[in-house]
Amino acid sequence: MNRAALARIAPPLLTFVVGTALAEVVIRILDVSPLLLPRPSAVWTAATSEAGVLLASLAATGGAVLLGLLLSSTIGVAAAVALAASPWVQRAFYPYAIFFQIVPIVAIAPLLVIWFGYGPRAVVAAAAVVSVFPVIANTLAGLLSVDPNLADLFRLHGATRVATLWKLRLPWALPQLLTGLRIAAGLAVIGAIVGEFVGGGGLGIVVLGAMRQQRTDLVFAAIGYASLLGLALFGAVGLASRLALRHWHASEAKR
Amino acid sequence: MDRGVAIALEGVHRTFRAEAGGEVPALAGIDLSVTPGDFVALLGPSGCGKSTLLRLVAGLDRPERGAVRIESAHIGMVFQDAHLLPWRDVLGNVALPLELLGRDAAVRRARAEAAIAQVGLADAARRYPAELSGGMKMRASLARALVTEPRLLLLDEPFAALDELTRMALDDELRRVWRAAGLTVLFVTHSIAEAAYLAERVVVLSRRPGRIVLDHRVGLPAERTAALRADAAFAHETGVLQDALRRGGALA
Numbered sequence: 001m002n003r004a005a006l007a008r009i010a011p012p013l014l015t016f017v018v019g020t021a022l023a024e025v026v027i028r029i030l031d032v033s034p035l036l037l038p039r040p041s042a043v044w045t046a047a048t049s050e051a052g053v054l055l056a057s058l059a060a061t062g063g064a065v066l067l068g069l070l071l072s073s074t075i076g077v078a079a080a081v082a083l084a085a086s087p088w089v090q091r092a093f094y095p096y097a098i099f100f101q102i103v104p105i106v107a108i109a110p111l112l113v114i115w116f117g118y119g120p121r122a123v124v125a126a127a128a129v130v131s132v133f134p135v136i137a138n139t140l141a142g143l144l145s146v147d148p149n150l151a152d153l154f155r156l157h158g159a160t161r162v163a164t165l166w167k168l169r170l171p172w173a174l175p176q177l178l179t180g181l182r183i184a185a186g187l188a189v190i191g192a193i194v195g196e197f198v199g200g201g202g203l204g205i206v207v208l209g210a211m212r213q214q215r216t217d218l219v220f221a222a223i224g225y226a227s228l229l230g231l232a233l234f235g236a237v238g239l240a241s242r243l244a245l246r247h248w249h250a251s252e253a254k255r
Numbered sequence: 256m257d258r259g260v261a262i263a264l265e266g267v268h269r270t271f272r273a274e275a276g277g278e279v280p281a282l283a284g285i286d287l288s289v290t291p292g293d294f295v296a297l298l299g300p301s302g303c304g305k306s307t308l309l310r311l312v313a314g315l316d317r318p319e320r321g322a323v324r325i326e327s328a329h330i331g332m333v334f335q336d337a338h339l340l341p342w343r344d345v346l347g348n349v350a351l352p353l354e355l356l357g358r359d360a361a362v363r364r365a366r367a368e369a370a371i372a373q374v375g376l377a378d379a380a381r382r383y384p385a386e387l388s389g390g391m392k393m394r395a396s397l398a399r400a401l402v403t404e405p406r407l408l409l410l411d412e413p414f415a416a417l418d419e420l421t422r423m424a425l426d427d428e429l430r431r432v433w434r435a436a437g438l439t440v441l442f443v444t445h446s447i448a449e450a451a452y453l454a455e456r457v458v459v460l461s462r463r464p465g466r467i468v469l470d471h472r473v474g475l476p477a478e479r480t481a482a483l484r485a486d487a488a489f490a491h492e493t494g495v496l497q498d499a500l501r502r503g504g505a506l507a
Binding site for chain 1: 310313314315330332334335336338340341342344351352354355356383385403
């Protein structure tokens with residue numbers, strides 16, 4: 001590992017190790033009940049001894065999150081393109097896109113179970129519903145910010161609407177689309193777990209089960225696995241952004 | 256040789272609706288006819304409607320009254336700033352107009368490479384806009400305008416944002432392209448010296464709403480070099496243009 005990478009990774013790693021050790025010592029000294037706050041070592045034991053169940057649940061939740069994201073990004077981009085197509089369509093529908101963003105998903109989740117039944121379909125739907133709006137809002141902002149001179153250039157050379165969409169508008173909106181996707185990735189994990197609380201399966205049901213058995217250590221272990229999932233998705237979208245925007249100037253890529 | 260297209264504007268009026276309500280007249284009764292192969296500079300203060308006039312000629316906008324007549328032909332256009340697609344390299348950017356016109360890949364590549372060589376960018380064909388200097392971006396933009404082998408080239412203050420030396424080099428480049436290709440050029444600028452140095456004919460517009468204050472044929476030799484900028488004849492031309500701008504209310 002080179003020095004620069006080490007300098008980047010070492011400080012947060014050190015914070016983690018010291019923080020965990022400190023928590024371990026303080027919890028032991030104060031003799032906190034493991035029901036309230038288990039020691040980090042106990043959480044680690046639960047995370048490794050129950051690894052089989054946790055990994056299988058992680059796979060279920062991860063699968064639902066990926067499917068949900070696939071749905072929300074497809075629907076979100078399509079909706080943004082439709083909204084960008086005409087100011088009238090935009091005025092008619094955009095307020096509702098904002099409105100749905102503030103409807104709390106926890107309230108929608110039972111409804112999704114009523115519609116899709118218990119099981120993975122409701123979970124995928126929950127992940128998709130919470131993550132679709134940032135994709136719409138960000139992609140739309142990108143589509144509407146297209147350089148008017150470039151739009152003129154396309155018109156001058158008789159570009160069709162489809163050609164303008166594929167060769168100008170969508171690539172132009174890509175940085176903002178990816179920003180929306182990064183926000184969506186985090187929300188999809190939340191949506192999936194809330195969906196699982198109600199609809200069953202995955203890490204959500206592990207957390208609920210552990211709570212009922214008063215296994216606080218297992219609750220923490222499951223939360224740890226869920227965080228890893230969020231972290232992995234966040235990293236994957238970040239990597240995709242860097243690859244897709246590698247030729248853009250830094251300031252444009254952050255646009 | 257192909258001598259470019261003729262342009263005729265008759266009684267052209269164009270008014271814009273202001274954001275705060277009310278109307279802003281941009282052009283008020285413009286009559287202008289340009290002969291094929293001429294190099295015309297439109298000189299005027301900021302906001303005098305020069306760019307509006309260019310957009311009308313390009314067919315990107317329509318006048319409320321009056322007519323814009325132009326033979327149907329490929330038009331090349333260069334904007335203020337290069338406006339390249341950041342996700343395409345120079346070759347991809349220059350080939351774009353041909354792609355939109357539906358030419359096939361082999362033709363696109365050959366013509367784009369020729370246009371890139373024409374503006375002296377052959378070494379940078381595979382580089383991306385973010386890796387180019389301002390002058391190089393503008394050259395790429397010029398190549399993109401030339402790639403369709405247009406018979407009319409429209410330029411909207413293309414070199415205004417560049418440093419003096421780069422701008423003078425690109426002025427010479429543009430003159431050379433015009434003389435070699437024999438196309439009609441309409442060049443919008445607010446620089447008196449640039450208008451006098453580049454054009455065969457300078458049309459001076461007044462402050463908004465734009466009217467034609469002076470229609471002037473430049474009395475300078477076809478061969479224009481840096482030395483000309485220090486010449487008495489050049490000083491005379493810029494004096495004439497400055498005087499017209501003042502009469503149009505630009506230098507009040």
